[in-house]
Amino acid sequence: MSDDTTDDKTDANESARPVEERNLEKAKAETGAGSGVAQPAPEQSPENVPAPTGEVRAVGARHGMFGVSGTGDTSGYGGLVSATVFPAPSQKPYGGWFDEVAGALEARLEATELTSAIESVVVHRGEITFHVRREDLPFVAQMLRDDEALRFEFCSGVSGVHYPEDTGRELHAVYHLTSMTHNRRIRLEVTAPDSDPHLPSLVSIYPTLDWHERETYDMFGLIFDGHPALTRVLMPDDWPGHPQRKDYPLGGIPVEYKGGSIPPPDQRRSYN
Known part of the structure; x- marks a missing residue:
């Protein structure tokens, strides 16, 4: 009898504690946090684990902290060298609904004799990217939008990337x-030479995609x-060059500050 009464009191005391406190203790018990046990982050977030060695393709190297040369690098990190790498193409099965999307797309392309439109498929960090031949891009995009098994009705944007050493x-x-x-998301990637x-x-x-393009x-x-x-949307119409390319000069304007003057970044002294 006394044991039952004790259990009832314990349950009542537990339910009277703040919900936040109970949730915090539950989280600590599940993750080991606060008990000297390291949180197993890779197991909890496998999509954040870097690609295993051997599954990347090098396309050059980046020198310095900001990729500049000469007197423009004032960071003192001009000696840093980091490789620019791409994940290698993945092999079937890709896993989950990735195989459904890839299979439906391949079936449509085979029916239209455009099997070479997809150059490669990359599954990396839990996301899938289809690398498309540029001349076939409109056809592939329309199939992705209209096919009953695909139905990718919305394109949230297009962004550019510049890899000067990817010849x-x-x-x-x-x-x-x-x-x-x-309720699915994929990427298409297309390349063009300089x-x-x-x-x-x-x-x-x-x-x-009107303004994104x-x-x-x-x-x-x-x-x-x-x-x-197709006109400029951010820079003046007569602006020379394209500012987010890697080969675009750092540039800048002089800044006045409390009677002093700071020159543009590409005119400052280098510390390396």
């Missing part, structure tokens, strides 16, 4: 697609053929 593929365009029907920075516009398929043109110099009004 023949210096300029990359990355598209982020969302299927609201199936000598021919042209990509077909997808504004007719995804109207949301203009910004990518403005910042990286990618020319989207068929865009209804």
